Every structure is written in C-alpha cells, then in structure tokens.
Amino acid sequence: MKIGLLGLGTVGTGVFEIIQKRKEYLQKLYGQSLDIVKILVKDKSKKRQIEGVQDLLTTDPYDILKDPEIDLIIELIGGDQEAYEYMKYALQNGKHVVTANKAVVALHMKEFLALARKNKKAFLFEASVGGGIPLLKPLRQCSLLNDFYEIKGILNGTSNFILTKMAEEDLDFHEALKQAQHLGYAEIDPTDDIKGADVARKLAILASLAFHKDITLENIIYRGIRHIDKKDIYYLKDQGYSVKYFGKAITDREKVSAVVEPVLFQKISQFERVKDSFNMVSVKGDHLEELRFYGEGAGKNASANAVVCDVIDILIESYQRDFVVLEEQKPSTNGQLIEGKYFIRVNLKESSHSCHIFNLAYQNGISIKEICKLSSQRRILITEKTNVERMQSFIQNLKNLQTSFFAARIEEE
Numbered sequence: 249m250k251i252g253l254l255g256l257g258t259v260g261t262g263v264f265e266i267i268q269k270r271k272e273y274l275q276k277l278y279g280q281s282l283d284i285v286k287i288l289v290k291d292k293s294k295k296r297q298i299e300g301v302q303d304l305l306t307t308d309p310y311d312i313l314k315d316p317e318i319d320l321i322i323e324l325i326g327g328d329q330e331a332y333e334y335m336k337y338a339l340q341n342g343k344h345v346v347t348a349n350k351a352v353v354a355l356h357m358k359e360f361l362a363l364a365r366k367n368k369k370a371f372l373f374e375a376s377v378g379g380g381i382p383l384l385k386p387l388r389q390c391s392l393l394n395d396f397y398e399i400k401g402i403l404n405g406t407s408n409f410i411l412t413k414m415a416e417e418d419l420d421f422h423e424a425l426k427q428a429q430h431l432g433y434a435e436i437d438p439t440d441d442i443k444g445a446d447v448a449r450k451l452a453i454l455a456s457l458a459f460h461k462d463i464t465l466e467n468i469i470y471r472g473i474r475h476i477d478k479k480d481i482y483y484l485k486d487q488g489y490s491v492k493y494f495g496k497a498i499t500d501r502e503k504v505s506a507v508v509e510p511v512l513f514q515k516i517s518q519f520e521r522v523k524d525s526f527n528m529v530s531v532k533g534d535h536l537e538e539l540r541f542y543g544e545g546a547g548k549n550a551s552a553n554a555v556v557c558d559v560i561d562i563l564i565e566s567y568q569r570d571f572v573v574l575e576e577q578k579p580s581t582n583g584q585l586i587e588g589k590y591f592i593r594v595n596l597k598e599s600s601h602s603c604h605i606f607n608l609a610y611q612n613g614i615s616i617k618e619i620c621k622l623s624s625q626r627r628i629l630i631t632e633k634t635n636v637e638r639m640q641s642f643i644q645n646l647k648n649l650q651t652s653f654f655a656a657r658i659e660e661e
C-alpha cells in the first residue's frame with residue numbers, strides 16, 4: 249500500500265518511524281507492505297529528525313494528491329482550510345484518508361463520512377481524540393448497540409500537563425506551557441489548548457459519535473483554564489481537591505448539554521489521578537453502564553500509534569464502514585442538563601464589589617452557600633447546585649465587572 253504523508257512534524261515523524269520499525273513484521277503478517285512514498289512539508293530545507301527522507305519531500309500537495317499510485321493519504325499538517333481541501337480532494341479522487349486533525353473533523357465529520365461512503369473509501373480519525381488511546385473505534389462499535397447518554401473526560405494533554413506541573417513541581421503557568429510545547433503536546437496555536445477550543449472539538453467528535461447527533465463547536469459552552477493561579481491550586485489541594493480541565497456532554501435524547509470548563513475532583517476519583525499528558529474518558533450507556541478509557545493523550549509516539557492503527561485497519565480492510573449515521577437535524581442545545589456546585593475565587597477591586605457579586609448571582613438564580621475571606625481582596629465563594637447555563641451567564645457578568653476570578657465546577661463521583 250502506497251502512502252502519501254502530509255506533514256512531518258511531531259506526529260508525522262512518529263508515524264514515519266513506527267512504519268519503518270514495523271514494516272518487515274507487518275509485511276510477514278499480511279503479505280503487504282506499507283510504503284510512505286511522498287511527504288508534504290512547508291519547508292524542504294528544515295533539518296529533519298530522521299535520516300533518508302529528503303528525497304521523499306515535496307512542498308506541492310498535488311504532487312501527492314494527484315499521484316495515481318498513492319492509495320492512502322495521512323493528513324498531519326494541522327490547521328483547517330488547507331487540510332480540509334486536501335482531504336476532500338483525496339476522498340473525491342479515490343484515496344483513503346487518515347487524519348489526527350480534530351479541527352477539521354469537528355467541523356466536517358458529517359461531510360467527510362458521507363464522501364467516504366459515496367466513494368467506498370475509509371475516513372478514519374482515531375488520533376484526533378485522546379492521542380494514543382484506542383477510543384473512537386470501540387466507541388463507534390458500542391454506539392451501535394447502546395443508547396449513550398453521557399460522555400465526559402480529560403481530553404487535553406497540554407492543559408493536564410500544565411496543571412500537574414503547577415501542583416506538583418511548583419512551576420508557573422507559562423513555564424509549564426513552554427515545557428508542553430517543547431515536548432510536542434501543544435497545538436501550533438497553544439491558545440487552543442488553554443482556552444478550550446481543542447477540548448471542545450474533541451468533545452464535539454465524541455458526543456457526535458456517541459449520541460449520533462451532528463454536534464459542532466457552536467453547541468458547546470467553553471471557557472479556559474488560564475485564570476487559575478498557584479494560590480488557587482494550593483488552596484484547593486489543602487481542601488482535598490485537584491483541578492482538571494474537563495469536557496462533559498449529556499443528552500436526554502431531545503436536547504444536548506455540552507460544556508468545557510475547569511472541574512474539581514476529590515482524591516477518591518480516578519480522574520484526580522490522571523496526571524501529565526494523560527487523558528481519561530468515561531461514557532455511559534444503557535447496556536454498558538460505564539466504560540472508561542485511559543492513556544497518553546498527546547505526544548509523538550502515542551498519537552502516531554493511533555494513526556498507524558487506522559492505517560492497518562485499512563491495509564487489512566477491517567475498518568468499520570458506515571459506522572455512524574448522524575441525525576439530519578442539528579440538535580437543540582442548552583446548558584441545563586449539566587449541574588453542580590461551583591467554586592469561585594474572586595479578587596475584589598473594591599470591597600463594595602462583594603455585594604454586587606451577590607446580587608448578580610441572585611439575579612442569575614444562583615445562591616452562594618459559603619464564603620471564605622482569604623485576604624482583604626481575595627474571596628472564595630461556593631455556590632449551591634446550579635446548572636451550566638446559569639453559571640455561564642453569571643460568569644459573563646463577572647467578566648463585565650473586570651474582576652479577576654477563577655471558577656470551577658465540583659464534580660461528584
């Protein structure tokens with residue numbers, strides 16, 4: 249099988265290395281060989297980590313996409329517009345496509361699945377969620393037999409790495425982010441990792457596959473992790489909590505609620521013990537009750553492993569065809585199905601703001617259960633149980649006050 253590889257960065261390099269390493273073994277096992285014959289890059293003169301690739305490099309995507317010898321395209325350039333065009337062209341022109349690109353999958357899954365079906369080709373994207381965790385394949389399979397009603401998890405390696413380093417090695421946010429970038433975990437634009445777009449995309453993919461609904465970013469409420477500081481982490485640690493950046497989606501079959509936000513877990517929770525770049529996903533359905541998936545969520549080798557698993561499924565023709573049909577109508581969404589108490593830390597600009605904040609909470613139907621005064625300006629508020637929609641509106645009010653704050657839902661499990 250001849251492969252055109254688009255991108256030779258973190259994941260592309262890992263894919264090249266794994267295929268080289270296992271080539272003979274796979275050839276013996278299946279009697280077929282996996283050959284990467286051309287590689288698209290931006291800059292041919294860049295020094296590469298691997299030997300012997302220089303002759304395969306091209307900067308012209310159509311040199312690969314129009315090559316009739318190439319059966320399969322692996323897309324690992326990232327971004328949305330160009331990647332979208334190249335994958336579409338490949339499927340329309342009779343090539344299988346494997347990608348790790350959640351930005352494109354979250355936006356265009358429905359279109360690509362239909363295109364793959366029409367052209368009798370595979371469109372697989374295991375590495376787009378959960379890095380190296382074999383997650384989408386079993387999820388798709390089980391979703392044929394189960395009515396899944398909840399899917400949730402730690403879905404971003406970079407932010408989990410940052411939160412772990414802040415809590416356990418006393419690093420500040422920026423130092424930890426720099427390390428995550430150096431290790432190849434972060435997106436080209438790391439604001440996607442810390443402001444929620446990356447988790448929201450992954451949640452959109454998971455919830456679409458689990459609920460068979462066409463869920464895209466506009467169906468998801470999301471806010472970032474950036475406002476956390478070390479004092480929050482230590483205060484919460486003292487109270488027995490760890491902070492995780494978390495995505496959760498629930499459906500009652502009619503409506504969907506989906507949110508990405510900081511969440512607090514107690515020590516007894518398995519989610520609390522997910523450290524560094526690891527991810528964990530839980531899905532609940534009628535037959536299976538609950539399934540959990542755990543593994544490395546970002547990085548070269550784990551993500552490349554997931555990509556090559558898709559390639560092997562195509563090589564041996566064991567990939568699922570027509571694995572999901574998404575409902576025609578877009579689902580109706582709101583944040584009312586997800587509930588919890590919230591921890592809110594505010595730094596008051598003036599003490600009179602305290603009253604104002606209480607009034608705003610009240611106007612949004614939120615009651616504050618506990619208050620703790622940490623200094624003349626720093627307050628901790630704990631709310632009674634509320635839902636994400638109310639909280640989102642309250643948070644918008646807090647932003648308008650230009651008060652520095654950090655808010656996290658307390659997840660009970």
Ligand SMILES: NC(=O)C1=CN([C@@H]2O[C@H](COP(=O)(O)OP(=O)(O)OC[C@H]3O[C@@H](n4cnc5c(N)ncnc54)[C@H](OP(=O)(O)O)[C@@H]3O)[C@@H](O)[C@H]2O)C=CC1
Nearest residue numbers: 255256257258259289290291324325326348349546547551
């Ligand atoms: N890093 C990770 O842990 C994971 C990443 N992903 C996803 O995998 C994809 C790739 O990520 P990653 O490997 O980290 O990205 P990198 O930035 O490390 O690599 C991107 C590669 O694509 C090439 N490239 C980028 N834009 C173009 C373009 N317009 N034309 C031609 N070549 C281009 C670059 O070329 P050059 O080398 O010349 O600059 C580089 O080789 C992304 O969609 C990402 O979201 C998914 C799971 C995990």
Ligand SMILES: N[C@@H](CC=O)C(=O)O
Nearest residue numbers: 404405406433435546
């Ligand atoms: N930037 C992403 C990479 C994998 O999807 C992450 O940190 O999880």
